[in-house]
Amino acid sequence: MIISIVRESGPSLAQKGMTMDSTDLRFILGFKLKKYRQEKKLSLKELAHKTNLSISYLSEIEKGKKYPKPEKLLQIARVLQISFDELVSLRLQKKLDSLSTLLTSPVLKEFPFQMFGISPRNLMQLLTDEADKAGPFLRTVLEIARTYDIRVEHLLFAALRAYQNIHENFFPEIESAAQSFRKEHQLSIQPPPKAERLQQLLQRLYGIIIDTRSISDYPELNTLRWVLIDNFPPTLIINPNITREQKTFLLARELGYRVLNLQERVHTSSLRGVQSFNQILNHYKASYFAGALLMPEAALVNDLTNLFNESHWIPDRFLQLIRIYGVTPETFANRLAQLLPIHFGIRELLFFRFHTPRNSGQFSITSLFNTSRFLIPTGMGTREHYCRRWLPIRLLLQLEEKQNQGHDGSTIIAAQRSRFKELNTEFFTITLARASGGQETINQSGTVSFELNSQFKKVVRFWDDPAIPVVEVNETCERCGFSEEECSLRAAPPEIYHEKMLQKKQEAALTRLKEAIAARYGKGNNVV
Missing domain, CATH: 1.10.260.40 (lambda repressor-like DNA-binding domains)
Known part of the structure; x- marks a missing residue:
């Protein structure tokens, strides 16, 4: 006899519409x-x-x-x-x-x-x-x-960052593939390959149609830099408002997808709503190929060696390198994060990109690679205010001010030594800020920060250049204990800092109370 015991309640997985394998x-x-x-x-x-x-x-x-x-x-x-x-x-x-x-x-x-x-x-x-x-x-x-609106893609991107860390953000097989492709098709290092040449290769080798007109007919898509319609023949639709450097990079990345035979992929420049880790990983690999194709490993390492041997910080030298390689400042900063750990032993570094709608006062991190001990608070952008003393925030505010005064808002570059007071850690930071190509109301910055340790000081001679400001910073305004006299840039009151201070005071008071009670009633003294 089978005895039925009803123990379960609630809908089954099938009733919830969940697919099962x-x-x-x-x-x-x-x-x-x-x-x-x-x-x-x-x-x-x-x-x-x-x-x-x-x-x-x-x-x-x-x-x-x-x-x-x-x-x-x-x-x-x-x-x-x-x-x-x-x-x-x-x-x-x-x-x-x-x-x-x-x-x-x-x-x-x-x-x-x-x-x-x-x-x-x-x-x-x-x-x-x-x-x-x-x-x-x-x-x-x-x-x-x-x-906290943590979506699947947040976890997948966190997994990608872990993957990068495991490999020190350097992939010799992709470097080799880019080098072989460049030699096979006689692409020069200087001057770098132009967008027209890469477009010809995509059309001739892979039969891809390049369309720079159709996206303009759909205003809802004006924030996308590109869309791939993957039918036959495949069509790469490019936003005509992006910069020449951005167009060159996305054509090089499309070549990366084809050369590396990366099948599972995203089909627009927006990575929101990605469906698998392989899509994110393949997008990263194709982007890595593009950087290696446009900024060859050996040539850039040689240029960086010469740059780091300068006794003084010369911002124009950085800008000159970016112009020579024909890339965006963000792409250049990202390439540094790929080559510096392996070739210069500089392993404690951060690369991150800030994005801000003009005059909004809102700053969000859209890209991050971190091998340092410092955990940058990426998830605080919508709930807290990043420290306005951070170099990228400061430069984006300066850029915004110039734009509001009618200037063209060309790329701004600066260096800063940032001391995190609470963490007892100092970083050497280089930031480039500019208007986002194709989106007049958006500004962005690319930043590479190095933990100021003995290896960095050994490699980079200008680390202690007196012209580089040393600034005490914090994580966010809400967590910062600087007074109004110490910081005039505060964007929000220090509520979290005050909560922490109150907790410490209460803990200290509890300790004193326990000691007082022990002294009053200890050793047989029971008199109140």
């Missing part, structure tokens, strides 16, 4: 079998004896590796005194509903767990070993994600 089905069955077995206080050995199934076979089921035939499932259900449907249904207990959400989440399916030496099954096994505790934990994580 065979791995999901095996995992849910294994999870439920283990839970019901433990509720009956049966060991695997005891369940094996009662069902006439081997211990190893039952263990494989619980691990999500096997899905038995119906007759064996019926044997198991009888011993556990539950119905067949209850055992095999996709329904989980309400308090474990967050497990089902995670199981069918794009995070679990798209996040590159293998890069960190684990699998989604490893993660789920860890969570389900203590399922009653895992449920509340996962609900908390999901609530945090919703509160």
Whole structure:
């Protein structure tokens, strides 16, 4: 006799419209079998004896590796005194509903767990070993994600940054592919290849149509730099308002997709809503190829060596290099972050790009690579105000002021030694700020910051140039303890700083209270 015990509530995964594959089905069955077995206080050995199934076979089921035939499932259900449907249904207990959400989440399916030496099954096994505790934990994580608008692409981009760190942001095979392509097609280093030449190669080698007119017919798409229509023949539609340097780079990146045979990809310049880690990774690889093609490794390393041997900081030398290679300031700064760790031993560095709508007072980080010990607060842009003493913020505000006065707003470059007072860390920062090509109301900056350690001082002779200002900075205005006299650039009151100070004062007062109580009532003194 099969006894049906109704323990579960809430809609099943199928009723929620969640798609399941065979791995999901095996995992849910294994999870439920283990839970019901433990509720009956049966060991695997005891369940094996009662069902006439081997211990190893039952263990494989619980691990999500096997899905038995119906007759064996019926044997198991009888011993556990539950119905067949209850055992095999996709329904989980309400308090474990967050497990089902995670199981069918794009995070679990798209996040590159293998890069960190684990699998989604490893993660789920860890969570389900203590399922009653895992449920509340996962609900908390999901609530945090919703509160702070953490989307799947945020996690995928974090995985990309980890991938870059693992490889020190340097990929010899892509450098070699770019070098071979340049030699095969006789592309000169100086002057660098022009957009027209790269366009000819895309058309001749890969049959790609280049369209610079059609996107103008769709005002909703005016913020996109490019769109790829991947039919036959493939058509690369380019926004006619972007700069020549941007056009050259995106043509070089499209060559990267083809030369490296990167199949899974994004089809617009917007990376919001990416569907897999491979899309992000391949976009990064194609972009890396473009940088290596336009700024060859050996040539740029030689130029940087000469630049770093200067005894004084000369901003025009940096701008001259950018013009020579025909790239945007952001592309140049990003290329530095690829070559400096390997060729100069400068490994503690940050590269990040700021984006700001003109006169909005809002600054957001749109790109980041970080190998330093400093965790830059990328997620604070919409809730807190980045320190206005940061060099990129300061330059973007200067650029905005020039534009408001009717100047053309050409590229601004500066260097600064930034001392993080609370962290006891100093960075040497170089920033280039300019108007964003194709978007007149947007400004952006590219920044590369180096932890000011012995290796950096050894390589870069002008690190202590007196002309370079030394500025004390903080993370955000809300976290900064500078007084109004010390900082006139504050954009928001120091609410978080005051909360921390109040907490410290309370902790100190509690310590004094405990000491006073111990002195008053200790050693047998019970008089109030």
